[in-house]
Amino acid sequence: MTETISGVEQLISSEKDAALRKIGEKILAEQRISFQEGITLFEKASLGFAGGLANYIREKRHGNNTYFNRNFHIEPTNVCVFTCTFCSYSRLYKNREEGWELSADQMMHIVKSYDNKPVTEVHIVGGVHPKLTMQFFIDVMKRIKEHRPELHIKGYTAVELDYMFRKAKVSPEEGMQLLKDAGLQSLPGGGAEIFHPDIRSQICHDKVDTEGWLSIHKAAHNLGMHSNATMLYGHIENYMHRIDHMDKLRTLQDETGGFNTFIPLKFRNKNNDMSEVPESSVVEDMRLYAISRLYLDNFPHLKAYWPMLGRQSAQLTLSFGVDDLDGTIDDTTKIYTMAGSEEQKPALSTAELVSLIRQAGRHPIERDTLYHTIKDYGEEDLEALSHNPQYN
Numbered sequence: 001m002t003e004t005i006s007g008v009e010q011l012i013s014s015e016k017d018a019a020l021r022k023i024g025e026k027i028l029a030e031q032r033i034s035f036q037e038g039i040t041l042f043e044k045a046s047l048g049f050a051g052g053l054a055n056y057i058r059e060k061r062h063g064n065n066t067y068f069n070r071n072f073h074i075e076p077t078n079v080c081v082f083t084c085t086f087c088s089y090s091r092l093y094k095n096r097e098e099g100w101e102l103s104a105d106q107m108m109h110i111v112k113s114y115d116n117k118p119v120t121e122v123h124i125v126g127g128v129h130p131k132l133t134m135q136f137f138i139d140v141m142k143r144i145k146e147h148r149p150e151l152h153i154k155g156y157t158a159v160e161l162d163y164m165f166r167k168a169k170v171s172p173e174e175g176m177q178l179l180k181d182a183g184l185q186s187l188p189g190g191g192a193e194i195f196h197p198d199i200r201s202q203i204c205h206d207k208v209d210t211e212g213w214l215s216i217h218k219a220a221h222n223l224g225m226h227s228n229a230t231m232l233y234g235h236i237e238n239y240m241h242r243i244d245h246m247d248k249l250r251t252l253q254d255e256t257g258g259f260n261t262f263i264p265l266k267f268r269n270k271n272n273d274m275s276e277v278p279e280s281s282v283v284e285d286m287r288l289y290a291i292s293r294l295y296l297d298n299f300p301h302l303k304a305y306w307p308m309l310g311r312q313s314a315q316l317t318l319s320f321g322v323d324d325l326d327g328t329i330d331d332t333t334k335i336y337t338m339a340g341s342e343e344q345k346p347a348l349s350t351a352e353l354v355s356l357i358r359q360a361g362r363h364p365i366e367r368d369t370l371y372h373t374i375k376d377y378g379e380e381d382l383e384a385l386s387h388n389p390q391y392n
């Protein structure tokens with residue numbers, strides 16, 4: 001498991017391709033790789049080569065530590081004005097009787113159902129309902145904060161925010177300040193998909209564009225908030241589109257330093273308008289994680305979202321650059337279940353998540369949203385943990 005410097009030197013020197021050897025040497029020397037070198041990695045690097053380098057970087061930054069948090073999700077609605085072709089989850093407003101819409105009281109009911117549980121974060125993300133206003137979400141967040149002030153609110157993708165801000169006729173800067181004042185603390189990474197216009201115009205032509213997505217995250221960063229960034233991969237994009245996406249994120253991160261985590265999201269093809277597009281192989285998934293770790297040299301963390309990848313693939317990613325497995329999630333998240341993930345009931349207790357990380361030879365650390373350590377589970381007795389109701 002542990003990637004030693006001599007092991008990586010050997011990996012690089014035994015590589016037959018000169019361009020890859022050069023990239024390997026740059027990475028070893030902590031030099032940034034170029035756009036073209038990112039593409040070369042996708043075109044030529046074997047899983048072993050990309051993975052070995054990514055694991056070296058991952059261990060240099062985080063050692064054996066693997067982070068997770070204890071969170072729960074609220075999906076206020078799956079009614080959505082947009083028509084992303086990959087989405088299995090949303091229902092148009094005209095078909096809203098097939099979907100769901102939670103009232104503020106129903107959202108508070110979910111929050112209160114966690115009253116005696118040691119969760120640290122609520123993740124709020126959903127469709128873009130034409131009747132839910134910014135004021136509605138401001139009121140809900142104020143109620144959450146009144147009820148449980150220490151609960152970190154990570155909420156609303158740039159897609160939801162862009163729509164809210166436009167309807168409320170406020171700029172991203174003004175809107176973000178209002179939401180921050182109401183209790184919003186960080187942004188999830190959704191809605192990024194693929195930034196390149198050739199792909200964006202085909203898979204999500206009507207929602208926030210690339211500039212809009214980036215400017216909303218920039219506005220949040222400028223207010224001292226942190227955010228994540230995703231990339232929906234493994235459909236009709238090519239290697240250049242992937243690197244273009246990461247390059248835009250790397251550039252903004254150089255400017256603001258506000259991103260915590262990059263989260264590649266594997267396209268799942270059930271029940272959507274892209275069902276004819278085959279899903280990527282596990283080998284391609286792992287190469288993608290590894291190359292992301294190498295390209296995004298200024299992102300502190302790389303996350304595998306286990307409800308979408310499945311538990312075994314998520315364990316495997318821990319050897320390909322990933323240092324974070326998101327959280328303990330109950331079965332309240334529907335977005336991947338509906339898109340065909342293996343995880344039809346995505347719920348893992350803390351004891352199960354700790355055990356999954358330990359089985360992969362890593363050291364589990366419970367973190368808060370901003371990656372402060374809450375508890376080190378390296379030496380914890382798993383048997384005792386699995387019988388303790390606080391961890392189940």
Ligand code: V47
Nearest residue numbers: 086087188189190191228232265266267268305339
């Ligand atoms: O933007 C939709 C993706 C995202 C499919 O920040 C799909 O911690 C695969 O934002 N196949 C929303 N993916 C989810 C999201 C998120 C998830 C986990 C963690 C965080 C975080 C954020 O879900 C969308 C889209 O890219 N998605 N449909 C699909 N068929």
Ligand code: SF4
Nearest residue numbers: 080082084087090127
């Ligand atoms: Fe709406 Fe998000 Fe689905 Fe697109 S991915 S249709 S924005 S819920």
